[in-house]
């Protein structure tokens with residue numbers, strides 16, 4: 001996700017510092033960006049010069065202190081509250097006082113992350129959707145402490161990057177996941193309750209409800225483990241039974257059938 005967000009940044013003309021925990025992981029992220037941009041040139045979506053210029057805007061580091069001059073920092077480390085709080089406390093110390101600090105968290109509380117800083121007014125959520133260079137939506141989540149200036153800066157940055165930002169509050173699941181997670185879980189439960197095949201479910205929802213992709217294909221794309229984790233997080237916060245991961249998904253996760261990335265999920269890839 002971090003590499004995808006860095007790609008959005010360099011493609012929209014910003015000098016960008018990508019921070020990873022090791023040089024090797026940083027290079028892997030750069031290679032991912034290179035691969036997508038090169039494919040873009042082959043498909044005629046951008047010119048060779050635009051690709052070269054975008055890649056030249058990316059520098060890599062393993063030190064958070066190298067983010068000292070950034071106007072905006074978008075954090076996308078593992079989805080663990082303690083880790084994010086540690087990273088934000090350090091960012092708060094090393095960045096300029098007017099820099100906006102954003103978290104790409106899907107399911108954690110932005111307020112709890114911001115509370116690790118001395119300046120929670122400059123902390124906002126910037127929730128991208130995977131893959132970040134392709135999907136237009138960015139949810140800009142404000143906490144009760146976020147300043148209007150920080151929210152506006154994050155919104156304007158996303159808009160200038162060609163995204164479709166929306167403003168929302170720091171509530172569980174923000175807008176999309178609050179609705180989509182229980183809805184996808186309903187679809188999976190119907191498979192078993194009504195003995196429906198995944199192919200028929202997907203055909204029904206694409207042709208009858210106008211979904212661009214069926215729910216089973218979508219969960220395979222998201223990753224069974226990612227969806228189960230997000231369901232558990234939302235259920236833990238709001239407690240609606242529909243939010244808890246369906247038994248079938250937990251079984252698939254235990255069997256290592258994680259969707260596209262593992263070669264099998266509802267479908268075989």
Ligand SMILES: NC(=O)c1ccc[n+]([C@@H]2O[C@H](COP(=O)([O-])OP(=O)(O)OC[C@H]3O[C@@H](n4cnc5c(N)ncnc54)[C@H](O)[C@@H]3O)[C@@H](O)[C@H]2O)c1
Nearest residue numbers: 001002020021025076077078079104105106107128129130
């Ligand atoms: N994958 C998605 O679909 C998606 C969508 C929206 C938001 N997000 C959010 O993005 C964030 C990252 O998710 P991801 O799916 O890219 O996970 P990932 O596991 O692919 O990436 C996590 C990153 O954290 C780094 N990391 C690991 N240990 C670290 C440490 N101790 N200190 C600093 N960095 C460390 C890793 O090197 C890696 O770059 C999470 O907050 C997640 O909720 C993910």
